[in-house]
Amino acid sequence: MRKDIAYRIAQAVHEGLFHGVLVIDSEFRSVFLNQALCDMWKVKQQDVLHHSVLDLFCNGNVKKFGGAYQGPLIETMVTGREISGSEVYINMPGQKEGKWFLVNTFILRDESGQPEYALGNYIVIDKFKVFENKLNAVNMNIIKAFCKAIGVRDIYTMQHSENVAALLVGLTEYMRLSDSEVTMAYLAGIVHDVGKIGISEEILNKPGRLTEVEYEIVKRHPSKGADILQEVDEFATLAHIVRHHHERYDGKGYPNGLQEEAIPRISRMLTICDAYDAMTSVRCYCSPHSVEEALEEIKKCAGGQFDPELSSIFIDFIRECNSGGGMRPALQ
Ligand SMILES: [Fe+2]
Structure with a gap:
């Protein structure tokens, strides 16, 4: 099952590196996030898991005003293109300060080659x-x-x-x-x-x-x-x-x-x-x-x-x- 693969990869990254990990499906619903990411983003797992990340964090929009994607993970799911070393500033709604992250993304495809899951790996970096x-x-x-x-x-x-x-x-x-x-x-x-x-x-x-x-x-x-x-x-x-x-x-x-x-x-x-x-x-x-x-x-x-x-x-x-x-x- 593709879902199992996504979980396994996420779990491996989680156990090995203590990086934040988020996996979304093709509907932009989060299907996995680890505790490290919850700590970095100051969110509760149950508040994010199974919800659309677009609705939670991006006002329902895939792109920002001006045409850029809301973030590397969303861009990867839409374009099917993996992104490495993207530096992004993430500020969660309701929080006064955000953090800089180095983000790498990976794509998992279904049998027909269409993007089925996208995995984002988040590392906090000094701004x-x-x-x-x-x-x-x-x-x-x-x-x-x-x-x-x-x-x-x-x-x-x-x-x-x-x-x-x-x-x-x-x-x-x-x-x-x-x-x-x-x-x-x-x-x-x-x-x-x-x-x-x-x-x-x-x-x-x-x-x-x-x-x-x-x-x-x-x-x-x-x-x-x-x-x-x-x-x-x-x-x-x-x-x-x-x-x-x-x-x-x-x-x-x-x-x-x-x-x-x-x-x-x-x-x-x-x-x-x-x-x-x-x-x-x-x-x-x-x-x-x-x-x-x-x-x-x-x-x-x-x-x-x-x-x-x-x-x-x-x-x-x-x-x-x-x-x-x-x-x-x-x-x-
Ligand atoms: Fe001044």
Whole structure:
């Protein structure tokens, strides 16, 4: 029986390697998942077993908005093509943070050669590893050092930077941008506020409104951050993105008052992700907005603070994430 073969393979992988294993049938129903996967995904076996993974995690859709498959396992079942070494960020519905996985898929065919079962093997990987492959290791270590420097000074900014990076990666993937742009988006998210290193903690964590002088000091952080990054030749593009992450689409931002397409595209995306995370996170001086309130605010500021086209894509992206698309970055 084909089903027995699927179970046997899954069991062997489970016993031998402690990897997460999921087997789906041609109707996308899960017929096997091991305990390692339940632990990684923080789900109960009975909540997933015999249910359609499309309904559970992908809002019933085989493909995401933009045309990409919801994940390697679903792609394997639809196309009959096995996939090896696919790096995916999986965020289960209702969970604030996701994880990076390295996924390999295998196909089991029926007598007529049609895909009958697809098996996915999931290994948790350090998120830095994904980008390390695409960037010189020395440069990646510099980025990690920046993260540490931010974290030592200011835990909120570090957490916020990680959230913005995850949102940007999700948005760039949603827009089907190139691999190099996805990597650039991740790095920009991580280091965008590195210039805050030079600002005193009293100003950074001030509960009330900033004075004019204090605000002028805070406004220097994009240029300061860009100046730091520019010290490394390979970070010229990254520095340019960071320098302009507080520009506004209508030209009223800082430091240079750039307008519309004169602002780098990733900077325009970063501005939106930055604002969304700031609105939906708990900070020392205000209570968080709900997701819908934050999206409403972004809509209201489209064309003023934000690029209108990117705002509308971002709103679609967040709505799709929150309606059950599981293969997504960390979201509120
Ligand atoms: Fe900033």
